[in-house]
Amino acid sequence: MSGKEFYAWLMKSEPSEVSVDDVLGMPEQTVGWFGVRNYQARNFMRDKCSTGDPVLFYHSSCKEPGIVGIGQIASDPYPDPTQFEINSVYFDPRSSEVKPRWVQVDVKVLYKVERISLQDLREIPECEGMQVLKKGNRLSITPVTEEQWDALKPHLHRLTD
DNA sequence: GCCAACGTTGGC
DNA sequence: GCCAACGTTGGC
Numbered sequence A: 001m002s003g004k005e006f007y008a009w010l011m012k013s014e015p016s017e018v019s020v021d022d023v024l025g026m027p028e029q030t031v032g033w034f035g036v037r038n039y040q041a042r043n044f045m046r047d048k049c050s051t052g053d054p055v056l057f058y059h060s061s062c063k064e065p066g067i068v069g070i071g072q073i074a075s076d077p078y079p080d081p082t083q084f085e086i087n088s089v090y091f092d093p094r095s096s097e098v099k100p101r102w103v104q105v106d107v108k109v110l111y112k113v114e115r116i117s118l119q120d121l122r123e124i125p126e127c128e129g130m131q132v133l134k135k136g137n138r139l140s141i142t143p144v145t146e147e148q149w150d151a152l153k154p155h156l157h158r159l160t161d
Numbered sequence B, C: 001g002c003c004a005a006c007g008t009t010g011g012c
Helices: A020-024 A039-048 A118-122 A146-155
Strands: A008-013 A030-032 A054-059 A066-073 A106-117 A141-144
Touching: A008 A146, A020 A030, A020 A054, A020 A066, A020 A106, A039 A141, A054 A106, A066 A118, A106 A118, A141 A146
Parallel strands: A008 A054
Antiparallel strands: A008 A141, A030 A106, A054 A066, A066 A106
C-alpha cells in the first residue's frame, strides 16, 4: 500500500533499432531515448521520470520480446533532436526549435539480465497489473510500481557481460 | 504477414 | 466537439 506508483519505468526498444547491446557499446552506456511520438509516453518523460529512476530495458517487436536489461534514467527531459531532422523518420514538421513538441531522456544501461519473456512476466502474480501486460497496450514507456519492482527482483538474474 | 487495439486526423 | 477513416503498434 506504500509503494510508489512511478517507482521505475519499462522502456521498449526494438532491438533492430537500438538493442541493449548497442547501448552497452555507447559512451557511458547511455542512449538518448529518441523517437517517442506518443503524448502519453512523452508526458511520462517530461513530467514523471527523474534521474536515477530504475529502468527495465525491454525488447519489443522481435522474435524474443521481454526484459533484457536493467538501467536508470540518466538525465532531465530535453528536446528530442530527431524532430528537427528533416531526413529523419522522426521529423515532425509541426514542431519547432522554439516550441519543441517532443522530449527525450537519457537512459543508462547498468547490466544485462537473463531475458524475462512476456510469458514469464504474466506468471508473476504481483506483476499482473503492469501496464505493459494490459491488452492493447501500445505505450513505449510505462510506469512500474515499487511493488511490481520488488516482485520482479528475484526473477532478475544478472548476466556478466 | 495477420489483425486486434487504440491513437490521430480531419471533415462536418 | 463528434466520429469515421486511417495509421501504427506489437504479439503471435
